[in-house]
Amino acid sequence: MSIGGITFKTINGKRYAYYQWTENGKQHSRRVKDDEFAELAAKIATEKAKKNSSRNIQQLVVAENTAPYSAKPEFKTDIKIGAQLTRFFEPVMKWKKREWFSALHDYIYGENNDRVLILYGLRRTGKTTLIRQLIGEMSADMQQKTAFIQLSSRHSLADVNHDLKQLELLGFRYVFIDEVTLLNDFIEGAALFSDIFAAGGMKVVLSGTDSLGFVFSEDEQLYDRCILLHTTFIPYREFENVLGIAGIDKFIEFGGTMSMGGSNYNTDKFTFATQKSANDYVDSAIARNIQHSLKCYQHEGHFRALQDLYNAGELTSAINRIVEDVNHRFTIDVLTKKFKSSDLRISASNLRRDRNKPTDILDRIDINAFTKQLKHLLLIKDKAEQSVEISEPHRIEIKEYLDLLDLTCGIDIVNMSNLNEHRTRTVLSQPGLRYAQASALIKSLLLDETFKQVPITERMAIEKRILDEIRGRMMEEIVLLETKIAKPTKQVFQLQFAVGEFDMVVFDPQNACSEIYEIKHSDKIAKEQCRHLLDPKKCAETEFRYGKILSKNVIYRGAKDRFGDINYLNVEEYLKGL
Structure with a gap:
């Protein structure tokens, strides 16, 4: 592909700029937007200068790898490339990965779609670790074209724009920008990343802890030009798999972040x-x-x-x-x-x-x-x-x-005596x-x-x-929350009767059937645990409203078993199976 150039046409008395280039022997042309003209013109001039220069671009990259970054006036932010990048990802390569890793991987290795990927969530939910693990698995050639930018409140969007231009000139194609929401002008100027750099062929991953800032920027600036991955919610299966620590009580005590010491993760304090x-x-x-x-x-x-x-x-x-x-x-x-x-x-x-x-x-x-x-x-x-x-x-x-x-997430509470009453139970994730x-x-x-x-x-x-x-009340809410998130096409709620309740009902409106559950923190089987599930009046009322009951279940901390018509399900196995 040739570097090409900019030409001008006058249509109905107005002058328009067009970018023309040759690719595979064919000439191509597209109109240049007003807001990209200066950027494109500078890029073409630079590319032509580079082509006429005998200096190999890889020598610049080697120099970047070995020189102390504080001595590079051309970079205004804190950038890791080369050897520093290697030291950055090496400590986490033996850690297990969160499930979002595959989506991050697909973006980096997928076709360019002019979109940026936003990896966001509350602190200590594994965002930066995912990035470090992904960079560590890249080939040496890809790592040479990869940069990690760490931002702070002292930086501005203009600083980032300057550095991205420099990285682009040096041939970098994969850029990860951490804590981008600390930029005071990020929300107002977020379109820069998609419209200029992602559209120019860069894969740009933005991450940060100010989740609300990303929500605002997606609505205000990025629209459909971003892919959102939210890391805040950590289900039990990831807690056990990534941290290497099993048990619902451990999850109750420490669940919610990835900063608990475990055999598969780091050694941070709880x-x-x-x-x-x-x-x-x-x-x-x-x-x-x-x-x-x-x-x-x-x-x-x-x-x-x-x-x-x-x-x-x-x-x-x-x-x-x-x-x-x-x-x-x-x-x-x-x-x-x-x-x-x-x-x-x-x-x-x-x-x-x-x-x-x-x-x-x-x-x-x-x-x-x-x-x-x-x-x-x-x-x-x-x-x-x-x-x-x-x-x-x-x-x-x-x-x-x-x-x-x-x-937070709301779980519906349905009153069989008054179906018009609408109440919710607010659950903490x-x-x-x-x-x-x-x-x-x-x-x-x-x-x-x-x-x-x-x-x-x-x-x-x-x-x-x-x-x-x-712990018993918290275990109940964990099961309700994770079931609701895992079954978006079904309705998950508590069902109350004049006397007693089903701790959880999973209703399938498409097939007019349901499953009913009691959730107990006990590790022992006891007859009173399933008395509501065995109540013929409650079951008849439920089937009239929510279709055939496919199963009656008690979720508890003991081993999987069966007591008459009641399935006893181990809570950890149930959550891992969602």
Whole structure:
């Protein structure tokens, strides 16, 4: 293919530019857009200069590989190529890969489609690791044409544009740009990557933790010129396969990020190991994510009702309160009423009704002192402590952004007695974050004076019972969430009756059939676990509304088994099979 040149034609009194070139003996021509003229003209001039030069372009690449990058004034951002790129990917090559790797691989090795690939998600969900693993598996020839750009808030879109031009001149064709949403002008100028560089033959992968910024840019600038891969949701099967750690309780405690030490992954500290680390994650990965994206979008013109909370520095507090209560009613009452822990109320009720060792210990603790300590641990403010009163628009907008971040998801709750009633159960996609707050609950209990007077054996039994209750509810929501995501053509919901409920119904509207489930944290088979599944009245009502019941199942932590008409399914095997 020849370098070609630009010619001009006058049509109806207006002058138009056309790019002409020869390929396989045939002459081609296309019109040059106004906004690409300067770029194309400069590129043609440079290509002609390169062609007339005796200097081999590969010598430039070798020089780039060996010289210290701080000494290269032509690069304005932090760029890894050559030897630095090798040192960058080598440490992760023995780690197992997330499932998104295949989609990233297909983009790099597929035909050019003028689109960029966006790899985005909350912090510590494996984005940069996927990129490093992909570069490490490239051939030596491809690696010579690959660059990794690490951005920070001190960089601008103009800096990136400058460096991409330099890389293009040097023959680079695969460019990975990390933390691109830290550019204050990214949302407004994101089309640069697709319209100029991807359209010019580069494969451009953009990654970053400000997920909301990518959502805004896709709507504002990139439209259909990007491929979106969102890494935030990590199902149980990936937790076990990639980290090399099995067990639903481990997933409940640490699930949600890829930063738990395991035989197949890295040795970072647990992101949700403590309440402080969990709060730091909410602050940096979620609250600041929302704040930064809103600040950069439409010149801070999209804060809507959240502007007053942001200005008062209370947006993080509001998000923390929502995350803590996400397993319960997500309503304005939760945000404005005096803070109380739902976990405490539910556990107190269950302990009073315990068949073996009933106790009213949770009724006798100092609730005021307990609540004060719990509030301190969860960084939550009461209504009286807020300078800005949280309103319904605040709640709605925060919920919208949490959904866009894939942090929350609604599970329908159907009332068989009133099918017109519409309720949802808000589930958190990162269970470790929820469990960290449960751990704070136990810590607060230990600080209560009344509770400290209980003998240690009884105290430990109570602590275990509370945590078992929490794990049981969390396991139920994990199964509901992962089933819903894995079966998009089916309806997944809880079904409530006048007395009792099915923990999960999977309804196939196309074939008019359903499956019903109970979800139990126990590892033992017990007859009472399936009493609702065996209730002929409940089953008849369900079949009338949702078609033939194909199977009745109990999902639990024990081995796969069968009890009469009931299938007992191991929870880990069930989740891995989705």
